[in-house]
Amino acid sequence: MFNRWGEALLTRSLGKSASRELRGLLIENSGKIVLDFDGVDIINNAFADEVFGKLSIDIGLPELKKRTTFRNVNPFIETVIKSAINERLAEVAMRK
Secondary structure, three states: HHHHOOOOEEOOHHHHHHHHHHHHHHHHOOOEEEEEOOOEEEOOHHHHHHHHHOOOOOOOHHHHHHHEEOOOOOOHHHHHHHHHHHHHHHHHHHHH
16 A cells, blocks of 8 residues: 555655545545555654544544555554654644
8 A cells, every 4th residue: 555655655645646536435435444564664743643533532542543554564664654653643632
């Protein structure tokens, strides 16, 4: 799924494109969405925040976990995604 944007997902612009597609899939499908990173070597925080950080706020982390499953995620990508989600959730919690 994510390899359609390349091997290195390093811009917020790419993240916005991926986020739009993922949000559409979540609306169209009631089951789990497979988030496949086959062929993706690296992502950065801007991309991860745009896709996963913002989505974790918009639909809630429990719903995101319930509706998605990850495949072919290397340890670096996993760390970046978790960090982006945690940073976004902490930012929202600070505003309350």
